[in-house]
Amino acid sequence: MIEFQHVTKRYEGQFTALRDVNFALERGEMAFLTGHSGAGKSTLLKLIMLMERPTAGQVLVGGQALEHTPRRRIPYIRRHIGVVFQNHQLLFDRTVFDNVAMPLEVTGVPPRDIARRVRAALDKVGLLKKEQLNPVSLSGGEQQRVGIARAVVNKPPLLLADEPTGNLDPALSTEIMELFREFSRVGVCVLVATHDIDLIEGMERRVLTLSEGQLTGDGPVSTMEGAH
Numbered sequence: 001m002i003e004f005q006h007v008t009k010r011y012e013g014q015f016t017a018l019r020d021v022n023f024a025l026e027r028g029e030m031a032f033l034t035g036h037s038g039a040g041k042s043t044l045l046k047l048i049m050l051m052e053r054p055t056a057g058q059v060l061v062g063g064q065a066l067e068h069t070p071r072r073r074i075p076y077i078r079r080h081i082g083v084v085f086q087n088h089q090l091l092f093d094r095t096v097f098d099n100v101a102m103p104l105e106v107t108g109v110p111p112r113d114i115a116r117r118v119r120a121a122l123d124k125v126g127l128l129k130k131e132q133l134n135p136v137s138l139s140g141g142e143q144q145r146v147g148i149a150r151a152v153v154n155k156p157p158l159l160l161a162d163e164p165t166g167n168l169d170p171a172l173s174t175e176i177m178e179l180f181r182e183f184s185r186v187g188v189c190v191l192v193a194t195h196d197i198d199l200i201e202g203m204e205r206r207v208l209t210l211s212e213g214q215l216t217g218d219g220p221v222s223t224m225e226g227a228h
């Protein structure tokens, strides 16, 4: 689903954020991406989302090399990638339903299908009963689940999360991870960037570790540096 082949990213001003990174993630695989602040996690996610381009090497998504993607094709490719952010980026001037419907509205899905798909997504995150509320009235964990429903409403084969539990306590964080695990069980490839080692250790999944832009670890949790 995702493949990095000798990927190097050097930002203007010469800073090398990623250095010869190689890995592949399969359909239905769930993995963590970890490393200290500044290690290159966000840069790696941005390369997958086509928000940045590699300086050298290749990024493939769904078997397709992104290298020569024309600018006008980028929105189409992004539609197949669900993204969950730490600060969920919900709009507080509309309902939960309307927040989740947004990605469908921009792609011109008919209203009847929108209603069905939004409810299917809200059902998966356990928030069907709250569809008419304003997200302001929800707890932090619920707001993050709305963000996840919005990320999956298009049924993307690939789900990326950047510090999705940064503002949540351990119990709620675990709940969010269980949700991601369920998506991976139905075939979605899930990549979660986090520096929350305790959370990763509880999950028994593959861990990709970046340090100073290099992939220094790739394996089960037990092989992770600093794991106890």
Ligand code: ADP
Pocket: 011, 012, 013, 015, 016, 017, 035, 036, 037, 038, 039, 040, 041, 042, 043, 044
């Ligand atoms: P992480 O997400 O692991 O904290 P980032 O990918 O955000 O790491 O950053 C990796 C390195 O690249 C950092 O040293 C950061 O300062 C640098 N960097 C990130 N974005 C840019 C940019 N747009 N221009 C220049 N340097 C950047």
Ligand code: ADP
Pocket: 117, 120, 121, 124, 152, 153, 154, 155, 156, 157, 158, 183, 186, 187, 188
């Ligand atoms: P429909 O296909 O009729 O819209 P659903 O939206 O309920 O029905 O989804 C059908 C099945 O597809 C469910 O079992 C769901 O878990 C699974 N599925 C596959 N890919 C995804 C995805 N990216 N996000 C959410 N569910 C998905």
